[in-house]
Amino acid sequence: MDMTDSSQLAAAENSGRRRFGDIILDLQNISLSFGGVKALTDISFNVREHEIRSIIGPNGAGKSSMLNVINGVYYPQEGKVFYRGAERARMEPYMAARQGIARTFQNLALFKGMSVLDNIMTGRNLQMRSNIFLQALRIGPAQREELAHREQVERIIDFLEIQAYRKTPVGQLPYGLQKRVDLGRALALEPQMLLLDEPMAGMNVEEKQDMCRFILDVNDEFGTTIVLIEHDMGVVMDISDRVVVLDYGKKIGDGAPEEVRNNEDVISAYLGTKH
């Protein structure tokens, strides 16, 4: 699929064929600082169920901090986070995973020496019920459980078209494929919300197109809500339903890609001058 196709697709979906649900995540007046450094200042926006929501901004704008707030890694000094209607208290990141939030990382965090299959399998850990001893011995319920999880993992491998690398150690794969494995591991969690931290960084055009297609497919096939951070404006505008723009920790724009593209503040933040 080329870029024009994906943009047409996104446009078609924006025209109302896809149903967006209720607000699933609501961020109200978030401020976050590290010592004297203000990373985020009074930021509010929300995410609706089933949408693709992007956070963009120049370097150091606070995008990753924002994602880490959503993920529960950082707890904001001010402001409130509502997830599924409930206000979120201070929590550990693994609790976010339990709540159905999965993420990928800007600087991949895969087990380089392990195979693609095993890496994605680690994403299923949270769903495994049998204890570690049974798992180690592969007996009884542990084996049945492993088979079921393996099947799920195989579906993800099929979905991401990485069958040829199933048994290949991740460290030997090219970067674009590693990113795909990272996405696969996040998908293994069967998340309701997927956070993607610069999924296209460092990719060539073809790899970017592939990744776009997978993101759209995940959103479409599984109805997963997607929040993504991205540098590449073209990509973001093509696949997002709504975009938030940050600059120096402040929100300077929010809305559909077209609105954001024409927003004066956004233009000056990106180009440095007003036109």
Added chain:
Amino acid sequence: MVDSQAAAPALEPGLDTFPRYLMHHAKLRPQHPAMREKEYGIWQSYSWAEVAENVCAIAAGLAELGFRRGDRLAIVGDNRPRLYWSIMACQCLGGIPVMMYQDAVAQEMTYVLQDAEVRFAVVEDQEQVDKMLEIAGETPLMERIIYEDQRGMRHYNDAQLLSLESLQTKGRLRLQSQPDFVDGEIAKGAFDDISVMLYTSGTTGKPKGVCQTHEAFITSARGAIQFDRLSEREDILSYLPMAWVGDHLFSFAQATVAGFTINCPESGETVMNDLREIGPTYYFAPPRVFENLLTQVMIRMEDAGALKRRLFSHFLEVAKGCGADILEGRPVPAMQRLQYWLGSLLIYGPLKNVLGMNRIRVAYTAGAAIGPELFLFYRSIGINLKQLYGQTETCAYVCLQPDGQIKLDSVGKPGPYVEVKIADNGEVLVKGPMLLKSYYKRPDATAEALNADGYFMTGDAGYFDEDGHLKIIDRAKDVGKTADGSMFAPNFLENKLKFFQHIKEAVTFGNGREFATAFINIDLEAVGNWAEKKGIPYSGYTDLASRDEVYGLIRECVEEVNADLAADPKMSGAQIRHFLILHKELDADDGELTRTRKVRRNFIADKYAVLIDAMFAGKARQFIETQVAYEDGRVGKVSADLRIDEARTFPAGASRQAA
């Protein structure tokens, strides 16, 4: 020359169409695996009974949509069981499957869809659906597009589209009220109905639809099954395009007739892995696949430890010495036999296992000339690799190499039921039930291809050697004669030259002359490596090509070819006496090669006429100035003073050793 091997009649009574074979296997061996496909990491099997049930459901579903006898059904996609079922379903209804290349771009598909007046198509996935929809405006006859893979199809609401699954549901519903519907349709079929349309690649003019009957492909399949004693226990990996006649014969026709198992790989990228897991007993690949495999093995061996490398090269030498003889059952001294046995244990066995070839009983290659060293390598490690020769119009093969009678330069003997004769002008003529019925809607082309006596004119020049093996020399229209009446076959000579790794391209001349001459393009990489090892400095192609040492290297190659030619009484007069190494690489941008990298001999002959004249005049040097087109479209001039070298020629009948 009529072949007498045809012992059994061409068709078995009651089994004269493919749907009848399908039902026959479903009754005779219902639980035997008919097809396997790797999906979700596991080989999923479908027994003959399951295949028959699914085929009936598709057939009934198609009939529900209004598919009638004689209608064409386009089939586009990678090798998938469901697409093979669709072929069968179409045949059950007396329809004609039109096989199309899955990697063709939409515009290329338009012609075939229009030419075959296709109303229904079964395609693999979203990618193919997109192509079909893209050209919908130019294919107004198209009524329904049925897709196999649902992925990404959720938002398509074009009324033409239907999933194969819902088609089958429709069909099953119909079969509930009319359970013998499909049997009734199968009963209407006849052996001389058209069973499939395969489009020729169309290197000359528009592609033509070759119409083959059930009888043609069944006879062809039965012939090859007898020839190689195949049974229902074979396993084959189906990975070559379904639209190619080879796949239709090897995977579809032979499997359906013999009842053996088709295995479909998981994806194009996993073929090598899948090959290892399945370990086919029967295998087909074009030469480049065998070449790539060998290259991979050699590269990996370079990285192996010193001991392994020495073992490997030692036992490869052993295999070279006696492997082929052992395979063909010729006497071999006990000491060598012991060595070979040891080699099997340590090297050949594990190597074949890695290649996925340890169960292979019969392997074929065709489609292009295979280098003798490559061919012998596989045979020497115990893989029964053979060559065949044929066309789409003859159901894939005419001649096959019989076990134990392998000659490098022949394509074997005519298969069962095939009659081959050589016309007065040297052209190979073929007759038999496996010939095409016609080209679709092209009576002119049909009349051109079949002569008055019903022989198919292959356009290839060849002859039978003393053992009755067919040797194919060249395209008939290219073959000429030298002044002394020897046959001059430029492609044949050029192929022989190109088998040397140092020669990338060769163009030979000699029609009507006293001897032959050749232009050579060296392979920059191979010769460059060789030069580095020898410590010969060079700055680029032109420099390297003009070096005396390189001329020496190429002269040896040319002389080896000459020695081979001398041994062949028909061609001994066409030895290459003068040759030169061109100062530039032949290039498609300059019009010297076609886009598929075939040399355009006449164009080159015009452009370099000075050089050719100089070679035939026996000059030692010749100056030439030619235009070159750069990649950005600019045109420049290169000039060179080229050296013309002389190669030894050998008296007719001299054997290689004597040379």
